[in-house]
Amino acid sequence: MRILIIENGYKDLVNSRFPLGSYLEQNGNTVIYACPNPEKDSEVLSLNVSRNKTSFFLLVSSILKLIRIEKNKKVDTVVSFRFTSNLLNYFSSFFGIKKKRIGVITGLGIAFVSNTTKNKILQTIITLFYNLAKKRLIIVAQNPDDLLDLGISRGHVILGSGISGPKYQNLLAKDSQTLNLLFVGRLLKSKGIVSAVDVIKKLQLRNNKIKLIIAGYIDPNNPDSVSNDYLEEIKTSQGVEYLSYVENMNEVYSRSDILLFPSVYREGVPRTIIESLSYGLTIITKDMPGCRETVLNNGIITKNNFTEEAVNYIETLTDMKISSNKQESISLFKTKFSEKVIFPKYSKIIIDK
Known part of the structure; x- marks a missing residue:
């Protein structure tokens, strides 16, 4: 054929x-x-x-x-x-x-x-x-x-x-003392970058051993993009590691613990979430089509205020729960999305x- x-x-x-x-x-x-x-x-x-x-x-x-x-x-x-x-x-x-x-x-x-x-x-x-x-x-x-x-x-x-799924994992020895949150995508308001930054700002007030990694970039041709001034503010925010666009995400996923996915953009099933599942990340996302299918016992689906619900959930996480979420995410990837x-x-x- x-x-x-x-x-x-x-x-x-x-x-x-x-x-x-x-x-x-x-x-x-x-x-x-x-x-x-x-x-x-x-x-x-x-x-x-x-x-x-x-x-x-x-x-x-x-x-x-x-x-x-x-x-x-x-x-x-x-x-x-x-x-x-x-x-x-x-x-x-x-x-x-x-x-x-x-x-x-x-x-x-x-x-x-x-x-x-x-x-x-x-x-x-x-x-x-x-x-x-x-x-x-x-x-x-x-x-x-x-x-x-x-x-x-x-x-x-x-x-x-x-x-x-991952070609290789644990490229770098992860700093077990730091909890790494991850945001991936263009820096659009509809993709939720503002909500993700608000999460780390609130968490940093109580715990400075939490970091937000941002792998994304401004889309100058999109009216929904955040401004250059806001990007500069992000770069200097406490607890933020800004990477811009990353061609190969293997190393970034390997050293991350939790994916923040506050997007309201209607995708089929977001590739970023599927990739994160394959690396065993805990998933925090909104109650949106395509996102609902990616969370069982491996994170939460926020119903109303993403920032508040994400902060509350992250503050309850223990090492044991993060480990359990990792196994759940990998299992979900293998059975539904591989x-x-x-x-x-x-x-x-x-x-x-």
Whole structure:
């Protein structure tokens, strides 16, 4: 079978779709990839799938190019990830020989978090699209809430994209005298950076052997980003270790104890949480779709005030409880989110007739 995988960005393609493609190839399939602006020395096909700016002419041009790719590469099955890719997949289905098509919803984004006028319009458009698309695409969501919110009753749920887990652990001898909290992500208000910093500020008033590690960066093109002035304040805050963007997170996860994930952004199942589970971190997150599936007895889901509930929980933690949480997190990762569990589920939908 010749399978085409479409992503919105080259980095996501490499990190999340190449491993799935390799798994499919091990089972005798040929996998072709397409995304916007691939690296020149890669074999990835260029397909303009902008996640931010989609004009009518750009959309038509991309649909026509996708149709040509499918024909020239003799594609049997098209698998698309994220909204714009799914849009192209849907419109391409009206042309050429009928193919198997899968559209994967990797989260509903910020549009489904607040009910501003703009977001209500976006919610209507997205819901209408997926209810049309389900007639021509097999719909896969990465958490059950997304299907419910879209009113789709016959879709599939696969929890996340699947990762292999730690390549190695304990790269550095952890300082057992310090409790290390971790925040990972762009420094956006919707991602919860302000709440995470407020947590360490409150904890530092009572215990200076607690530290917050921040692996993230300002997004200057995003109006939701914190300011440069706020970033400078973060850098000089007591108990904060600011790393900016980190390419390889292995060492950072290895020396962390607790993930703070106060995001309200609607992801499928946040990759950061899955990676943290694989390293045995305690998880503190909000009661959000995709996050709910990641916490059992290995942390807490905050219901109201993230900062207060996180501080109260952290202050009750003992070494024994942190150790117990570690085992629970690793077990949860292995049974629900590992690529050994997730890839066969994608393969079954993609390959089965």
